[in-house]
Amino acid sequence: MEPLELISSSFEALGLNKTRTALATLGIIIGIAAVITLMSLGQASQRSVESQIQALGSNLLTVIPGSFRPGDFRSASGTATTLTLEDAHAIATSNKITGVKNVSVELQRRTAITAGRKSTNTAVVGVLPSYKEVRNVALESGNFISEADNRGQAKVAVLGPTVADDLFGENVNAVGKAVRINKVSFQVIGVMASKGGSGFGGNQDDTVLVPLSTAQKQLFGVTYIGSLSVEVADAKLMDTVRDQVGYLLLARHKIANAANADFSIFSQADLLSTVSQVTGTFTALLSGIAAISLLVGGIGIMNIMLVTVVERTREIGLRKALGATRKTVISQFLIESTILTIAGGIMGMILGIVLSFVISKLINLPFVLDFASVALAIGVSGGIGILFGWYPAQKAAKLQPIEALRYE
Amino acid sequence: MITVSHLGKIYRMDGTETVALSDVSFTVKKGEFVAIMGPSGSGKSTLMHILGALDTPTSGKYILDGQEISKLNDDELARIRNQKIGFVFQAFNLLPRTTAVKNVMLPMVYAGGPPTSRLQRARQALTDVGLADRMEHLSNQLSGGQQQRVAIARALVMNPAIILADEPTGNLATAQSAEIMAIFTKLNKTGHTIIMITHESEVAKYAKRIIHLKDGRIWNR
Ligand SMILES: Nc1ncnc2c1ncn2[C@@H]1O[C@H](COP(=O)(O)OP(=O)(O)OP(=O)(O)O)[C@@H](O)[C@H]1O
Ligand SMILES: [Mg+2]
Numbered sequence: 001m002e003p004l005e006l007i008s009s010s011f012e013a014l015g016l017n018k019t020r021t022a023l024a025t026l027g028i029i030i031g032i033a034a035v036i037t038l039m040s041l042g043q044a045s046q047r048s049v050e051s052q053i054q055a056l057g058s059n060l061l062t063v064i065p066g067s068f069r070p071g072d073f074r075s076a077s078g079t080a081t082t083l084t085l086e087d088a089h090a091i092a093t094s095n096k097i098t099g100v101k102n103v104s105v106e107l108q109r110r111t112a113i114t115a116g117r118k119s120t121n122t123a124v125v126g127v128l129p130s131y132k133e134v135r136n137v138a139l140e141s142g143n144f145i146s147e148a149d150n151r152g153q154a155k156v157a158v159l160g161p162t163v164a165d166d167l168f169g170e171n172v173n174a175v176g177k178a179v180r181i182n183k184v185s186f187q188v189i190g191v192m193a194s195k196g197g198s199g200f201g202g203n204q205d206d207t208v209l210v211p212l213s214t215a216q217k218q219l220f221g222v223t224y225i226g227s228l229s230v231e232v233a234d235a236k237l238m239d240t241v242r243d244q245v246g247y248l249l250l251a252r253h254k255i256a257n258a259a260n261a262d263f264s265i266f267s268q269a270d271l272l273s274t275v276s277q278v279t280g281t282f283t284a285l286l287s288g289i290a291a292i293s294l295l296v297g298g299i300g301i302m303n304i305m306l307v308t309v310v311e312r313t314r315e316i317g318l319r320k321a322l323g324a325t326r327k328t329v330i331s332q333f334l335i336e337s338t339i340l341t342i343a344g345g346i347m348g349m350i351l352g353i354v355l356s357f358v359i360s361k362l363i364n365l366p367f368v369l370d371f372a373s374v375a376l377a378i379g380v381s382g383g384i385g386i387l388f389g390w391y392p393a394q395k396a397a398k399l400q401p402i403e404a405l406r407y408e
Numbered sequence: 409m410i411t412v413s414h415l416g417k418i419y420r421m422d423g424t425e426t427v428a429l430s431d432v433s434f435t436v437k438k439g440e441f442v443a444i445m446g447p448s449g450s451g452k453s454t455l456m457h458i459l460g461a462l463d464t465p466t467s468g469k470y471i472l473d474g475q476e477i478s479k480l481n482d483d484e485l486a487r488i489r490n491q492k493i494g495f496v497f498q499a500f501n502l503l504p505r506t507t508a509v510k511n512v513m514l515p516m517v518y519a520g521g522p523p524t525s526r527l528q529r530a531r532q533a534l535t536d537v538g539l540a541d542r543m544e545h546l547s548n549q550l551s552g553g554q555q556q557r558v559a560i561a562r563a564l565v566m567n568p569a570i571i572l573a574d575e576p577t578g579n580l581a582t583a584q585s586a587e588i589m590a591i592f593t594k595l596n597k598t599g600h601t602i603i604m605i606t607h608e609s610e611v612a613k614y615a616k617r618i619i620h621l622k623d624g625r626i627w628n629r
Contacts, residue, residue, distance in 0.1 A: 005517060016505060318501050321462055322562070323490020323518035325483045401489075402462050405501060 010336040024304040027297030028344025032377045034290035036352025042283025044360050044368040049275045053268055055195050061230040061242055063265050081224040082262040088228045090252060097244040099237035100230055104134040107215050107226040113208055115167040115179045122163050123207045124181055126215025134231045142175035142190030150211040153218055158190040158209040182219050238267055298384040305337050305392035316396050317404025326397040333396050337389025338382055345381025349374055409601055410436040415468035417454050428454040429624045441596040443615030444605045451624040452605045456574045460495045461488045473569050490518050494563030496573035500555040502547035509543045512562045533561035537591055553584030560591055573604040577611055589614050
């Protein structure tokens with residue numbers, strides 16, 4: 001019997017019981033849709049976080065106070081107060097450290113900021129002029145904070161585009177206008193260009209930059225800094241500079257044992273790998289759950305096929321009596337179950353793509369469609385058809401014509 | 409054409425043995441019309457299934473067209489059934505919800521070959537049994553006699569060496585039985601070899617020779 005005839009006769013057989021055919025495919029549709037959606041969303045969130053980390057600037061080492069290892073959140077940054085501006089100066093000027101291009105510092109707090117009657121709550125960050133280069137800040141209009149601003153504790157602010165829009169409305173130039181931060185009046189001297197970050201913490205568009213000295217003395221009344229960033233001249237020097245900065249800070253803080261360090265240094269790569277690990281585990285977990293639903297769908301197919309074999313015992317007996325070989329009978333049932341699962345796979349894939357598109361738009365994630373996951377869906381659903389159709393097909397092929405014909 | 413010698417068939421189920429056939433020997437020549445008669449349970453269907461390559465004997469030899477059938481495996485038997493034997497069942501056994509012409513085409517589907525000539529041959533076979541106007545009817549839209557004629561067309565269409573019929577009129581009314589027997593007589597006149605099981609001596613009259621079975625043995629009176 002020719003392949004094409006087998007396929008068309010399988011379609012005919014499936015068409016004879018449409019409700020059952022639809023129900024059998026439903027399990028596969030749901031399973032494949034779940035796998036595709038979860039894989040796509042997992043990859044999208046991973047990519048989103050990665051692009052945010054990359055947006056921080058390249059070749060960047062970040063030093064934060066307190067001992068913090070990735071995955072250990074007990075002493076998060078901001079609570080410890082062991083880093084100072086002098087540490088940053090020492091790193092920038094030490095002759096024991098080679099390959100440092102720039103050092104910038106930050107002191108960040110969330111505070112209310114108002115302009116007229118409008119007000120918003122955002123991250124106010126005290127920075128040095130070097131911040132602009134270290135963090136790849138581009139300005140949409142106005143100027144960045146200057147050395148003079150920092151020396152004179154000038155009450156000037158550079159707004160992130162989101163803040164500027166919130167306070168002054170879209171398409172209004174905020175430069176020259178006044179804002180109040182912590183009840184202190186500041187003049188807006190610049191607005192940053194959008195970096196287009198998304199909903200996860202640390203969105204640079206939603207920040208306000210002020211001179212570090214102003215932040216320390218006028219706003220928050222502290223002498224320490226929140227974190228410092230070291231821009232390394234060459235990616236190859238990252239590890240060397242990291243060690244050198246570490247030893248320098250240990251010496252400055254008079255700590256003999258590196259295990260007791262009151263600061264932590266990490267690079268983008270560390271962040272990336274931690275985040276990738278976390279989101280990767282999460283994606284794998286979700287995909288695992290989705291795969292179980294796929295397995296259940298496969299068992300559903302097997303169940304339906306077994307019922308079909310029993311129900312069609314007489315027909316199988318007749319076909320064998322008229323000359324159908326074992327191989328033909330096996331092929332027919334395998335093709336039927338594979339048509340079921342591949343049709344379910346294609347429908348589930350379409351559903352999954354639509355779902356992940358809608359969800360990624362709703363929660364403001366990039367829409368990622370991996371060709372591999374689509375190929376996987378089709379391949380897996382076809383495989384399920386063969387795997388779970390195998391046993392029923394064997395059962396059908398083993399029927400003896402006379403006994404099958406006698407079956408009531 | 410057909411030679412069976414010392415054929416035996418024993419059914420074994422849950423430890424009990426049923427001897428359905430023992431020491432059955434006979435020959436059927438090309439072009440013969442043979443009826444097999446005997447009381448219920450005498451082994452007629454069992455014999456027919458073995459002749460039809462639907463079942464294998466437990467002992468003895470069966471030679472069809474010079475080929476020893478009793479030694480073949482499943483797939484070889486399937487090929488013999490497809491190529492050499494046209495089987496007409498008492499219960500018609502048509503594919504449900506399938507047109508008459510598709511039912512007749514089924515053996516040709518398993519034989520392979522060009523689909524266009526299949527349709528032609530199927531139409532011809534249906535015309536031969538007087539169903540030219542019922543080709544596209546679904547099997548369940550036909551009367552019993554018409555269904556049996558479709559089954560005969562299906563048995564004919566591969567032009568088999570032999571046509572076997574297990575009580576082909578057993579489920580039919582007398583008028584329809586006569587039509588069916590007329591078809592078999594005509595087929596025999598055009599050279600087909602036919603073996604037919606029947607209960608009714610009315611029907612057996614059409615045959616040129618009668619083999620009597622009793623308790624699984626051939627019985628000569
Ligand atoms: N599959 C089977 N398993 C066990 N015993 C069987 C089987 N098929 C037939 N038999 C037994 O073999 C014997 C012969 O049966 P068979 O069907 O050949 O009779 P028959 O002559 O066709 O009868 P009838 O005229 O009623 O159709 C019977 O005793 C029957 O019970
Ligand atoms: Mg019988």
